[in-house]
Amino acid sequence: MSDKQFTRLDSPSKTPYPKIATKAPLSLFYKRRTGDKVLYTMIQNGQLKTFEAEDYRQLHQDYDFELMIVLKGQLSCELESHDFRFKTGEGCLLNPQITHTEALADGCMVMFINLSPTLLTELLPASDSTGPIFSFLKHNVQLANNWQRSYLEFTKSLPYDNNQMFHIVLDALQQEVATQKVGAVYFQHGLVLRLLTALEDANRFTTTTTALDLSKEAYLVNRVVHLIEGHFGDISRKTIEAELHYNAEYLNRLLKQQTGKTITAYAKSVRIKKAEQLLINTDLKIQEIADRLGFSSETYFYHYFKKQTQLAPNQYRLKFERLNPTESY
Incomplete structure (x- = not known):
C-alpha cells in the first residue's frame, strides 16, 4: 500500500515508474515508522485519513512539487539513483521530474507537502523574493523548463534549535488544510508563502540547489x-x-x-x-x-x-x- 494510494495514477508509457497525483492543489502527508509498520496520514480538501501498512519504497515521480521535512529521526532517500541521508530538521524540495523513494529508520517521522504547479503559478507572483526557494520554484514551474530534473536540499543553518516559529507555521498549515471553514484556502495560501519564506531565512536553513542535467x-x-x-x-x-x-x-x-x-x-x-x-x-x-x-x-x-x-x-x-x-x- 502506498502513502498516496488514494490518488495514485498509472505511469505514462514514457517512464517505467509510477506517477502519483494528489488531485488537490495542496496536500499534506505524514509517515511515521513504528517497528515493522508505518503509520500513514493524509490531509487534503478538509479531510484526514490514516492507515497502517508496510513502508512504501517503490521509486516513483509526482505530478506535484514535493517538499519533504524530517520531523524526527533519520531516513534514507534515493533521488535519481543517488543515495542521501536526512535527519531531524533537514529535507528537500523536488520538482516533478525527480524519481525518488525513501526508507524510514525506526522512530522516524516525515512530513510531505505536495504543491501543485497550478497553485504555485497562482502564489509565486505574490512574492518578489530572489532567494533559493522561490527562484527554484519560479524556474521549474515554467512549462519551458518542465523537462529539467532538479531538486533543492536544506539543512539547519546552525547547530542550534531556532526553528520554533517554522514549526508553528507547519502546525497552522496542517490545521487549515484539514478544515473546510470559510476562508481556509486564503489562510492556506498565506501559510505556504510564510513557510517558503522561512526556508529562505539564512539564519534558519542552508539550501543547496542541484540540477541533475548539468555536468x-x-x-x-x-x-x-x-x-x-x-x-x-x-x-x-x-x-x-x-x-x-x-x-x-x-x-x-x-x-x-x-x-x-x-x-x-x-x-x-x-x-x-x-x-x-x-x-x-x-x-x-x-x-x-x-x-x-x-x-x-x-x-x-x-x-x-x-x-x-x-x-x-x-x-x-x-x-x-x-x-x-x-x-x-
Missing part, C-alpha cells in the same frame, strides 16, 4: 558544498571522500575551480560564518558555541576565531548587536 563536475561540487554546510564546516576531506566515493584530491580540485577555495579553506570559511551567526543571534556561552562547532576547547576556538576575524569572540559579540531578538513572520 557531473557541477553536481559533485554541489554535493561537496552541501556536506560542508551540513556539518557547519567541521568535516574532513577524508569524510567527504567516503561520503561521495570520489578521490578527495579530485573533489578538492573541482571545488577550487568553481569557488576559488580548497575544501579546507571552504570549510574554514563556513565554520567562521557559523560562529559569527551564533555569536550575533544567540545568547550561547563561548564554551557552548565552541562545543557545537566541534572545537576541542574554548581556548582553541578563541585563537581560531581571532586569527580569522582579528577580534576575540566576546569582542565580536559586543561589536555587532543582536540582529533578530525575536522571531516573527
Whole structure:
C-alpha cells in the first residue's frame, strides 16, 4: 500500500515508474515508522485519513512539487539513483521530474507537502523574493523548463534549535488544510508563502540547489558544498571522500575551480560564518558555541576565531548587536 494510494495514477508509457497525483492543489502527508509498520496520514480538501501498512519504497515521480521535512529521526532517500541521508530538521524540495523513494529508520517521522504547479503559478507572483526557494520554484514551474530534473536540499543553518516559529507555521498549515471553514484556502495560501519564506531565512536553513542535467563536475561540487554546510564546516576531506566515493584530491580540485577555495579553506570559511551567526543571534556561552562547532576547547576556538576575524569572540559579540531578538513572520 502506498502513502498516496488514494490518488495514485498509472505511469505514462514514457517512464517505467509510477506517477502519483494528489488531485488537490495542496496536500499534506505524514509517515511515521513504528517497528515493522508505518503509520500513514493524509490531509487534503478538509479531510484526514490514516492507515497502517508496510513502508512504501517503490521509486516513483509526482505530478506535484514535493517538499519533504524530517520531523524526527533519520531516513534514507534515493533521488535519481543517488543515495542521501536526512535527519531531524533537514529535507528537500523536488520538482516533478525527480524519481525518488525513501526508507524510514525506526522512530522516524516525515512530513510531505505536495504543491501543485497550478497553485504555485497562482502564489509565486505574490512574492518578489530572489532567494533559493522561490527562484527554484519560479524556474521549474515554467512549462519551458518542465523537462529539467532538479531538486533543492536544506539543512539547519546552525547547530542550534531556532526553528520554533517554522514549526508553528507547519502546525497552522496542517490545521487549515484539514478544515473546510470559510476562508481556509486564503489562510492556506498565506501559510505556504510564510513557510517558503522561512526556508529562505539564512539564519534558519542552508539550501543547496542541484540540477541533475548539468555536468557531473557541477553536481559533485554541489554535493561537496552541501556536506560542508551540513556539518557547519567541521568535516574532513577524508569524510567527504567516503561520503561521495570520489578521490578527495579530485573533489578538492573541482571545488577550487568553481569557488576559488580548497575544501579546507571552504570549510574554514563556513565554520567562521557559523560562529559569527551564533555569536550575533544567540545568547550561547563561548564554551557552548565552541562545543557545537566541534572545537576541542574554548581556548582553541578563541585563537581560531581571532586569527580569522582579528577580534576575540566576546569582542565580536559586543561589536555587532543582536540582529533578530525575536522571531516573527
